Amino acid sequence: MAAPLHRWLEPQLKALLNERRIVLLEGARQSGKTTLIKGLQSANCVYRTLDDPALLAAAQSDPLGFIRHGDELLLIDEVQRAPALLPAIKLDVDENQKPGRFLLTGSAHIHALPAVQESLAGRAGKLRLRTLAQGEQQGSASTLLTACFSGELTVYGHALQSRAKSIGKDDYLRLALRGGYPEALQLNSERANRAWYRDYLALLLARDLRDVINIRRQDVMQKLLVVLAAWSSRYMDVAKIGTGLALQRPALESYINALEILYLVERVPAWSNTEYERVGKRDKLFMSDTGLMTALLRWDFDQVRFNGEANGKLLETWVFTQLAALLDIQPEPCKLYHYRDREQRELDFVVENAQGALLGIEVKAGSAVDSDSFKHLRWFKANMARDTAYTGIVLYTGEHVLSFGEGMWAVPMCGLWN
Helix, strand or coil: CCCCCCCCCHHHHHHHHCCCCEEEEECCCCCCHHHHHHCCCCCCEEEEECCCHHHHHHHHHCHHHHHCCCCCEEEEECHHHCCCHHHHHHHHHHHCCCCCCEEEEECCCHHHCCCCCCCCCCCEEEEECCCCCHHHHHCCCCCHHHHHHHCCHHHHHHHHHHHHCCCCHHHHHHHHHHCCCHHHHCCCCHHHHHHHHHHHHHHHHHCHHHHCCCCCCHHHHHHHHHHHHHHCCEECCHHHHCCCCCCCHHHHHHHHHHHHHCCCEEEECECCCCCCCCECCCCEEEECCHHHHHHHHCCCHHHHHCCHHHHHHHHHHHHHHHHHHHHHCCCCCCEEEEEEECCCCEEEEEEECCCCCEEEEEECCCCCCCHHHHHHHHHHHHHCCCCCCEEEEEEECCCCCEECCCCEEEEEHHHHCC
């Protein structure tokens, strides 16, 4: 059996356990939360999972008794299945304020659940674990964001370029088709991979969604998942998303919200830090994992390889998943946006760091790049980022790190992990 992969969040998780009474680790089911926390177990840890029916029943009937323990760390897996534990945990940590009392995991955004009234504000630190980024799979962490914000892309480019020669567009497409669910990545055939995703979605529809919302029409939810997979990387339009689903708008919005709570889909807000009146306000929607996305759409390599719209959508979504994982581990918080205005000028992503510096990112599925690829990045610099430190990059499937003028760079996509 292969050794467990090192997760980028592990140092932050360990640091929070030394600082906070409660640590909450959330992420989609099967993203690797249990494997990560079990790797932290020692003689001073107690592990309980609410996927065990007997333990779940005990937690629901006697929350105070269930969470009572000594000075060791209590690990509670899938805590969203027993929201009544949270007030009991609050009482415990108010009496014993020692750091590292509880490590809770959840396959849902716990504080968005209707049954959860306790916020644990001031007591809990929270982390999001995503499915495996490519850098985690390969045991490397990218310094691309640091290089962009520090102005050191020239040095970074020399280090990256020799590695970029070994990977091309077909390789990126295959990586994106696989996605990042740890168990699915261990399967050796496309048939086994698809079967895993079918079972995964069946479990979500049959059980996990019941913890979030009373889903009366599982057939409609299945269809909605397929629609949202096809919608990934597009601007939110609830009316169009609902076309053909036979759902009233309030029900449709509650279904989409449930999928967000389960970390299956997510939104990127519009960058609007400007008085320019023609800036768009709509969020962009993304699937949180491209393996799940392609399984829902029944895409394979041959289908997407020569379909420009499909491979563009797939690679932009995949870049989002890699970029989001990198942003999660930055020493200081960064914010992720997109930009679009009424003149159809748009940037796929805009990253703002803690100091307010901006990084504009365009994603290009092709292996060639030219000056025209930077026209929106240049316009944004001249009109939106005039008084702000700014770098623009085009992430593409070619092999060279290239300068296209001051602060403008073409960077191979493998820069997201090399």
